[in-house]
Amino acid sequence: MRNPRVIKLLRDRLPADSVVTDTRALTPFETDGLTAIRQKPWVVALPETVEQVRAVLQICRDNAVPVVTRGAGTGLSGGARPLSDGVLLTLTKMNRILELDGEACVARVEPGVPNARITEAAAPLGLYYAPDPSSQIACSIGGNVAENSGGVHCLKYGLTLNNVLGMTVQTLEGDELVLGGKTLDAPGYDLMAAMVGSEGMLGVVTEVVVKLLPEPFAKRVLLAAFDDIRRAGDAVAAIIRGGVIPAGLEMMDALAINAAEDYVNAGYPRDAAAILLCELDGTEAGVRTDVDIVRNILDEAGAVEVRIASDAAEREALWRGRKAAFPAAGRIAPDYYCMDGTIPRRELGRVLAEIGALSERFGLSVANVFHAGDGNLHPLILYDSNRPGEIHKAEEFGSEILKLCVARGGTVTGEHGVGVEKLDAMCAQFTDAELEQFHRLKEAFDPAGLMNPGKAIPTLARCSELGGMHVRGGALPHAELDRF
Amino acid sequence: MSTQGDDHTEPLTEAVAAASNSGHCITIAGSGSKLDFPAKPERVCTAGHEGVVDYRPDELVVTARSGSRLRDIESVLEGSGQALPFEPPLFDGRGTLGGAVAAGLSGPGRPWFGSVRDALLGVTIVNGLGQRLTFGGQVLKNVAGYDVSRLMVGAYGTLGLLLDVSLRVRPIPQTTVTLARECVPEVAAALTRGLLHQPLPVTATAYCGGVLRIRLSGSNEGVTHAGQSLDLDLEVEDDAFFQSVRDHAHPFFLDPGRLWMLSLPPGTAFDESDTLAEWAGARVWWRTDAKADAVREQARSAGGYAMPFPALPGEAPAPVAKYMRRVKTAFDPANILNPELLPRAD
Known part of the structure; x- marks a missing residue:
C-alpha cells in the first residue's frame, strides 16, 4: 500500500535531493548485480547522516512500510531488489572515512565507503584492508558486511567477518547497537556474527570498524x-x-x-x-x-x-x-549465469566432471573459473536469452549445480549470498526446523518483519511447494533429523 | 580420518528434549575445567561425547564431538603436521572442544592465527526446543543463512547444547622461537606497537615481570631473517613460556587474588603492576583487588572492556542486552539452558 503521507514525512526529514520518486530517476535503482530481476522501488531515500537513517526507519516503522537497504548495488543474488510498495534505503551518500587509527591498525568508516578506498586511504601508513571482492572499486563496505564478501585472498586472510572488529547498527525499533569496537573481543553474545552476512534482514549498519594489516614485504x-x-x-x-x-x-x-x-x-x-x-x-x-x-x-x-x-x-x-x-565469458556468449557453490576441495575433480555431464544434458556450455583454494566454484553457464526458453534452461541447470554442491557436502552460496536468487536452493540445504530457527532469529531483531522481507530465508510454505528437495542425505548422515 | 569415541548424540538430544517437554532447567557442562557449576539445576555433561568424526588434512578441516578433549584432538592433528589455529588453553588436558567454543577462549597467537570464532566453520546443536539443528558446514566459505555457528562462541551453552563442531586447522610452522629482553613498560609498549606495522612472522607477544617476549613462527629461513631484522638485542628462549601462558599454567595465573581479563585496542600500553599483557597489548590479564566498577571503568577509559575470569558472559550496554535476551528467546524460548549464564545489562 502506497501511503502518500510517507513521502511527505521523508521529505520533511531528509534533504530535498535525498528523496527520489521520479520514475526516470528510479531506473538505476531497479536492479542490483543480478540484472535478470528488475523492480522499480516506490521511493528511494538517500540519507547523509545517521540521524536521517534513523528518521527513515522511524517513518517506515510508524507506517508499516517495508524497507530494503542498498549499498552500491553490485550484489549478485538480488538481495537489494526493491519493493514496489517499499522504501529503498540507499547508503551511498554516507561515504566518509571517519578515522584511520595507525596505532591500533583499524579504520572506522561509514557504510557507503567503497571497499578499495579503505586500502587507498591506509596505504600511506603501509597498511591495507584484506578482503578484496572483484567488485572492490565499486562495492561498499556496508554491502560487504551484509553479504560477508570474500575475494581472491580469503584462504589466508579470511572473509569480511574475520576482518571486521566493530559496527554500529540501527534497528527498525529505533535502537542503536554498538557492537565490538577496536578491541578483539566484547562481552555477551557475538551479535556481530549474526549481522555479518545477514543481507539487510536484521538492521542497518551505519558504521564499520575494520582491521588493517601491514602490506607484505x-x-x-x-x-x-x-x-x-x-x-x-x-x-x-x-x-x-x-x-x-x-x-x-x-x-x-x-x-x-x-x-x-x-x-x-x-x-x-x-x-x-x-x-x-x-x-x-x-x-x-x-x-x-x-x-x-x-x-x-x-x-x-x-x-x-x-x-x-x-x-x-x-x-x-x-x-x-x-x-x-x-x-x-561475456564475449563468447550473449549471456552467462554465474553460480557460487562451495564444495570440499577433495570433491573438485568429481564435481567438475558432473558439471560437464550436466552441461551435455542441458546443451549449454560452462566456463569454470574459481577460488580453488577454498573450494568456491563459479561455473559460468553460457546461454542466449533471445532463444526462447534458454534462460529457464540455464536456471534449471544452475539449480542442479547447487543441489550437486549440497550433495557433495558443500553449500549453495560461498560468497554471493542468497538474496532472491537462491531461496529455493536453501530448501535443499536446510530442514524445516533449521529454517524456523533462522526466522526466529530475524524476529529477535525485526519483530515487525519490515526489514528486506522475503529475502535470504525461504518460508516453509515455499519449500513445501517445491516438494522433497532435501538432498543433504547424499553427503551427511541424519538427512531427516528427528523432530520433537 | 576418524578416531574411536563414544557417540552420545541420542542421549544428549533426549536429555534436552525431556527438559524442554517438562520445562525444567538444565546446566550444560563439559569437563568442568573452567566453571564450577552449582549441583542444581540438573547437569547435562558433554564429557564422554568424544571422538574425531572427520579429519581431512587436505581440507584443513576437522569435525569432532563436543566432549572431545582438546589435547586428544591436537594429537590427532599433530600427526599430519597441523594444529588448532586459536591455541585454546588445555587446562591440564581436561579442556574440551565444546568448552573452548562455549567460553570463546583463544590463546597467545590469536591476533595472528585468529580466534575460536575465526576457526569455527559449522556446528550441530540441540536448541532449547530439543531440536537437533546443523548450521555452517565443513567448507571455508559459506553464506547460506545467518551465521548461527559463530553465535555459539562465547554463549556458554545458553543458546544450545553443542554436539559436533567443525573447525578450520592450520599447518604447524617449520620453526618457532621465542625472543626475550628486559625492558621498562614504555619501551615494551613502543616495541610491541612497532610490530603491528611490520609484516613479520610474529605469532605472539607478552610483557610480564619486566620482560618482553616475542614469538616468531614460520620457515627456518623466514624466522632467522625476521629475528635478525628485529635487531632488538633479544635472547632466544624455547617455547615453554608461551605454552605456559596458553594453558594458564604460568605462575602469574596461579597467584591468589581476583583475575580480570581486559580486552583493549591493539597497541595499548596498560601500565599497572600485576599484569600480563599479550596479543600486542590487545589482551591484558590483571590481578587486582580493586573494586569491580573501578576495574571496568579503567578498561573503558582505555577503550575496551574488563571481564572477570573465569569469564562469565558479561555485561552489555542496555540496548544491546535487550537484543541478546531476544536472541536467547529465539533459541531457548522457555529459558531452560544455563539460565544463570545469560548476558546481563550493565
Whole structure:
C-alpha cells in the first residue's frame, strides 16, 4: 500500500535531493548485480547522516512500510531488489572515512565507503584492508558486511567477518547497537556474527570498524599449466597438505583460459586443460622458501609448465586473464549465469566432471573459473536469452549445480549470498526446523518483519511447494533429523 | 580420518528434549575445567561425547564431538603436521572442544592465527526446543543463512547444547622461537606497537615481570631473517613460556587474588603492576583487588572492556542486552539452558 503521507514525512526529514520518486530517476535503482530481476522501488531515500537513517526507519516503522537497504548495488543474488510498495534505503551518500587509527591498525568508516578506498586511504601508513571482492572499486563496505564478501585472498586472510572488529547498527525499533569496537573481543553474545552476512534482514549498519594489516614485504605469483583438470585439482590439495597457505589459489578451465586469451591476451597456455594461479606473500625469506615448496609440489603433481612472476608487472600480467575472466565469458556468449557453490576441495575433480555431464544434458556450455583454494566454484553457464526458453534452461541447470554442491557436502552460496536468487536452493540445504530457527532469529531483531522481507530465508510454505528437495542425505548422515 | 569415541548424540538430544517437554532447567557442562557449576539445576555433561568424526588434512578441516578433549584432538592433528589455529588453553588436558567454543577462549597467537570464532566453520546443536539443528558446514566459505555457528562462541551453552563442531586447522610452522629482553613498560609498549606495522612472522607477544617476549613462527629461513631484522638485542628462549601462558599454567595465573581479563585496542600500553599483557597489548590479564566498577571503568577509559575470569558472559550496554535476551528467546524460548549464564545489562 502506497501511503502518500510517507513521502511527505521523508521529505520533511531528509534533504530535498535525498528523496527520489521520479520514475526516470528510479531506473538505476531497479536492479542490483543480478540484472535478470528488475523492480522499480516506490521511493528511494538517500540519507547523509545517521540521524536521517534513523528518521527513515522511524517513518517506515510508524507506517508499516517495508524497507530494503542498498549499498552500491553490485550484489549478485538480488538481495537489494526493491519493493514496489517499499522504501529503498540507499547508503551511498554516507561515504566518509571517519578515522584511520595507525596505532591500533583499524579504520572506522561509514557504510557507503567503497571497499578499495579503505586500502587507498591506509596505504600511506603501509597498511591495507584484506578482503578484496572483484567488485572492490565499486562495492561498499556496508554491502560487504551484509553479504560477508570474500575475494581472491580469503584462504589466508579470511572473509569480511574475520576482518571486521566493530559496527554500529540501527534497528527498525529505533535502537542503536554498538557492537565490538577496536578491541578483539566484547562481552555477551557475538551479535556481530549474526549481522555479518545477514543481507539487510536484521538492521542497518551505519558504521564499520575494520582491521588493517601491514602490506607484505614480498609477493610472488606462480602459474602452473596442466593437461588434465583432475591433476590440477589434486595439486591444490597437495599444496595445502604441504603446509603452505597461499594468499590466493585460483583455477581456470580450458574454455575460461581461451576466452580470457581472446579478450586480454594474458599469455596463458591455450592448449592447457586447466591452469592454477598461486600467489604467495610474506617476508622475502619466507616467500623464497614457499616458492620452492610450491614449485616442487606442482612439478610432482604433473604440471606441464610452471612460470614464476617476481616483479609487479609480471604479477599483474599473470592476474590479468583471471581478473578479466567474467567479461571474457561475456564475449563468447550473449549471456552467462554465474553460480557460487562451495564444495570440499577433495570433491573438485568429481564435481567438475558432473558439471560437464550436466552441461551435455542441458546443451549449454560452462566456463569454470574459481577460488580453488577454498573450494568456491563459479561455473559460468553460457546461454542466449533471445532463444526462447534458454534462460529457464540455464536456471534449471544452475539449480542442479547447487543441489550437486549440497550433495557433495558443500553449500549453495560461498560468497554471493542468497538474496532472491537462491531461496529455493536453501530448501535443499536446510530442514524445516533449521529454517524456523533462522526466522526466529530475524524476529529477535525485526519483530515487525519490515526489514528486506522475503529475502535470504525461504518460508516453509515455499519449500513445501517445491516438494522433497532435501538432498543433504547424499553427503551427511541424519538427512531427516528427528523432530520433537 | 576418524578416531574411536563414544557417540552420545541420542542421549544428549533426549536429555534436552525431556527438559524442554517438562520445562525444567538444565546446566550444560563439559569437563568442568573452567566453571564450577552449582549441583542444581540438573547437569547435562558433554564429557564422554568424544571422538574425531572427520579429519581431512587436505581440507584443513576437522569435525569432532563436543566432549572431545582438546589435547586428544591436537594429537590427532599433530600427526599430519597441523594444529588448532586459536591455541585454546588445555587446562591440564581436561579442556574440551565444546568448552573452548562455549567460553570463546583463544590463546597467545590469536591476533595472528585468529580466534575460536575465526576457526569455527559449522556446528550441530540441540536448541532449547530439543531440536537437533546443523548450521555452517565443513567448507571455508559459506553464506547460506545467518551465521548461527559463530553465535555459539562465547554463549556458554545458553543458546544450545553443542554436539559436533567443525573447525578450520592450520599447518604447524617449520620453526618457532621465542625472543626475550628486559625492558621498562614504555619501551615494551613502543616495541610491541612497532610490530603491528611490520609484516613479520610474529605469532605472539607478552610483557610480564619486566620482560618482553616475542614469538616468531614460520620457515627456518623466514624466522632467522625476521629475528635478525628485529635487531632488538633479544635472547632466544624455547617455547615453554608461551605454552605456559596458553594453558594458564604460568605462575602469574596461579597467584591468589581476583583475575580480570581486559580486552583493549591493539597497541595499548596498560601500565599497572600485576599484569600480563599479550596479543600486542590487545589482551591484558590483571590481578587486582580493586573494586569491580573501578576495574571496568579503567578498561573503558582505555577503550575496551574488563571481564572477570573465569569469564562469565558479561555485561552489555542496555540496548544491546535487550537484543541478546531476544536472541536467547529465539533459541531457548522457555529459558531452560544455563539460565544463570545469560548476558546481563550493565
